[in-house]
Amino acid sequence: MIFFKGVATGLFLSLPFGPIGIYCMEKTLVKGEKEGYISALGMVTVDIIYGLLAYLFINQIGHLILQYQSFVKVLVGCFLILIGYKKIKANIEIKDISHENKSLLQDYLGTLVICLFNISGILAIAGIYATLNVGLTGDHAGFFTPFKLASGILTGGASLWFLTTFILYNFKKKITNLMLIKISKLAGFFILIFGIFAIIFAFYK
Numbered sequence: 001m002i003f004f005k006g007v008a009t010g011l012f013l014s015l016p017f018g019p020i021g022i023y024c025m026e027k028t029l030v031k032g033e034k035e036g037y038i039s040a041l042g043m044v045t046v047d048i049i050y051g052l053l054a055y056l057f058i059n060q061i062g063h064l065i066l067q068y069q070s071f072v073k074v075l076v077g078c079f080l081i082l083i084g085y086k087k088i089k090a091n092i093e094i095k096d097i098s099h100e101n102k103s104l105l106q107d108y109l110g111t112l113v114i115c116l117f118n119i120s121g122i123l124a125i126a127g128i129y130a131t132l133n134v135g136l137t138g139d140h141a142g143f144f145t146p147f148k149l150a151s152g153i154l155t156g157g158a159s160l161w162f163l164t165t166f167i168l169y170n171f172k173k174k175i176t177n178l179m180l181i182k183i184s185k186l187a188g189f190f191i192l193i194f195g196i197f198a199i200i201f202a203f204y205k
Contacts, residue, residue, distance in 0.1 A: 021187070
């Protein structure tokens with residue numbers, strides 16, 4: 001069960017919103033499918049790192065979350081609605097990467113380092129965990145649980161970005177910068193909807 005919760009977390013975190021997601025999509029269109037995918041894997045790696053940190057955090061305060069579970073889920077829902085709204089209303093600029101000449105390792109490390117400084121990602125992951133009851137329903141039992149969670153996040157994130165870069169590259173003649181921005185805002189809309197559902201189901205056991 002913890003593996004599939006990890007997959008759900010990885011899928012959610014890999015929705016192509018924000019400047020880094022736009023950058024990876026643009027990288028795919030300009031440089032190639034492999035370059036865009038490797039860049040996206042840098043983000044997925046950070047999701048795994050922060051996912052494990054958030055899991056440790058949840059385990060430490062799990063008793064408090066269970067005690068105030070409904071309140072926490074409402075708080076998480078409001079947080080996700082705020083993130084989604086900000087993504088929808090944000091003015092996104094497409095970076096010109098046509099003159100970039102980076103190796104695949106530089107592509108990977110570049111997005112990894114940038115995403116490491118996005119500490120708010122830990123809060124987002126902790127919120128997802130609270131909604132999915134990660135670590136609150138026996139998930140913490142077992143030495144290999146963190147590895148299952150990490151492999152789930154990797155599977156979800158890597159799979160979604162593989163599909164994203166594959167579609168973008170094979171239909172790149174029909175995709176414009178404006179469409180990339182719309183895709184990003186659509187991802188923000190899904191986050192907002194997820195937040196609304198988190199609030200609606202907060203009081204359902």
